[in-house]
Amino acid sequence: MLLRSMVAVLLFIVVGSGLGVIFSKHNSRLVFIAIQKTEQELDRLQVRWERLTIEERMLAEHNRVEKIARKKMGLIELDRKAIVYIRL
Secondary structure, eight states: OHHHHHHHHHHHHHHHHHHHHHHHHHHHHHHHHHHHHHHHHHHHHHHHHHHHHHHHHHHTOHHHHHHHHHHHHOOOOOOGGGOOOOOO
């Protein structure tokens, strides 16, 4: 009787341990998948950031800003002789 109850307890422990391993393996796979998705999103965002940085540099170039100022706002470059310097 004692032997049967010990075998039953040991069997219960082995089955419980096996289920625990299966559960932890499943959770680790889910975490790994989440990490991969996050890394892919990070890569996508880095590429987008690089594109936006390049676009910002292009839009902020001095000659481009000057062309837009001349065309849309009608700004003109003054003759050097027309500039008056004031000493403070």
